[in-house]
Amino acid sequence: MPPLARRNLFHDKIRLTVTLTGIVFAVVLIVVELGLFVGFTVTTSSLIDKADVDLWIVSKHTPYIEQGSTFSERKLYEVLATPGVASADKYIVRWAQWKRKDGAEVGVQAVGFNPYTGIGGPWNVVQGNVQDLKTPDAVMVDELYKEKLGVTRVGEVFEINGRRARVVGFTRGIRAFTTTPYVFTSFKNAQGYCQLGEDQTLFILVRALPGADLKTLRHNIESRLRNVDALPKAEFSNMTRFYWMFTTGAGVAVLIAALLGLVVGVVVVAQTIYATTMDHIREFGTLKAMGAANGYIYRVIITQAGISALIGYGLAMLVSVFIVRASESGGAAILLPWQLAVGIFFLTMLMCVSAAIVSINKVTSLDPAMVFKG
Amino acid sequence: MQPVISVRGVNKVYSEGASQVPALFDIDLDVAPGEVVLLMGPSGSGKTTLLSIMGCILKATSGSVRIAGAEVAGLSEKQLPGIRLEHIGFVFQGFNLFPTLSVGENVELALDLKGIGGAKAKHEARRLLEQVGLLSKYDTFPTDLSGGQKQRVAIARALAGSPGVILADEPTAALDSHTGRSVMQMMRDLAHQRGRAVVVVTHDNRVLEFGDRIVRMEDGRIVTAADEVSKIPPQWAIATEVQPPSQAC
Ligand SMILES: Nc1ncnc2c1ncn2[C@@H]1O[C@H](COP(=O)(O)OP(=O)(O)OP(=O)(O)O)[C@@H](O)[C@H]1O
């Protein structure tokens, strides 16, 4: 097929520029919003996803990780005694007040884990060592929140709910969705910071023996221990994600913005493709008179849309990569996993091809007899 | 000689909203391979309408239209493009070339429509352009051609896929008389040397000599004067304008 679609598309450089600008804006908007959505989603459940365990034991009806309630740590022994359990650790995630040197108080989430196993502890440690958290008062925070917490370097001492907290290290890129920074510390310290009773915990993290059936294990634990749920990791992760993304409306807002991007894209592209079609309407009439079936002409128009989509997507990805990079050190992470990039590619194609439908309708109703009119 | 186009009792009424505009009344016309028929008459007499019906671009309101022996009057809108593709090449007053395609690609596009692609299309396009004397312009774009050259490219394009019928609406109207004559000469060669049936709508008295037969129209009717009927070349002799009805298939 002679390159009619491509030639017609590239013939009017200004219109092509407008088309591509429209696509790039729309796609970048979609990338940013969906990337935020992915970033938010991953962030909300990162503590759960990063802890290498099989079951989270939570007090009954706990809806998401920030809403854990206390229960007796004696349950730990009952869990350990359950067949199929390899290990179990107490775990805390709870709000606390961090006092900066200037006296200002900042809300934080104390994360108390077992520093001897490291389960549920910090990842991406860039300064210091998880082992350092075994010492009393030792805490670790993320570089992202240095300014917020008033921390400049390792060794500085602060107060959490009136108790000493000495910074022994930093992590990189551990965000909290609520923007309330995580402060990693030992379980014992966290109990103190959060003013829990000596025998209280919020969660128990369970690893099953290799080959153990999780369903059975869950059932066994839930029937032995009263007033707790034993949630598989993925389930608790999804509950937490769903709460923050949908129950709070945060996710809905970004999804709506992404949808707006899509609508803007469709409208802009439809408009320019339609204008290009109208510019060449006589040629389409000629094609029809010559005996071209409608399908042949659709192919020309859809090819134009497809080429626009391809170039627009490429440019938009270039821009997006910069935005994603820049967001790494910003307040909210925009994540662009390859699956999302591939998904957006098809979305871009779909956007451009559906934008071509207006033009296709126009050409379908075109009377080939027009060719004889001067 | 069997006519390749056979029109019988054709009427055409255009519906424009509520109003009805009758354009053709009871038209009978046969066109045989190897002859050039000039369709003449005042503006609004129905020439383009008749040409469009013969070219399967318009449907007759009533009557019979046979192309290469097959009745097309009853065909659906979806089937007509196929008939055009197979049997008919069009030449337009305004050339209607694809401006973003080179001369060669214009012809290749017409071949592509007929399912001829790749190297075969290139070869065939060269052959057709050579036939109209424009092989050297293969890679030139239409804007860089003179009017006469454009019309010759359009003729080469109309010949793509070897249709039996060439229909032209005022092909010389946009050309000066010398160029117009050379285009008409080409049309006549197509008929006389290659056996195409050629119908040319024209206002242009300067091209009368290129027609084998002149069909005059007035107010939607054919009013051919008898003395204009007999300029037919012996090798494609056709008795009269009206043929016995062809057999049904
Ligand atoms: N699409 C249409 N809708 C309604 N009426 C039409 C249409 N096309 C043509 N007509 C009418 O049909 C009649 C014949 O028109 P046609 O175009 O066939 O004439 P023509 O002989 O080709 O004229 P010209 O020499 O000006 O091209 C005219 O009265 C014209 O107004």
Ligand SMILES: [Mg+2]
């Ligand atoms: Mg006309």
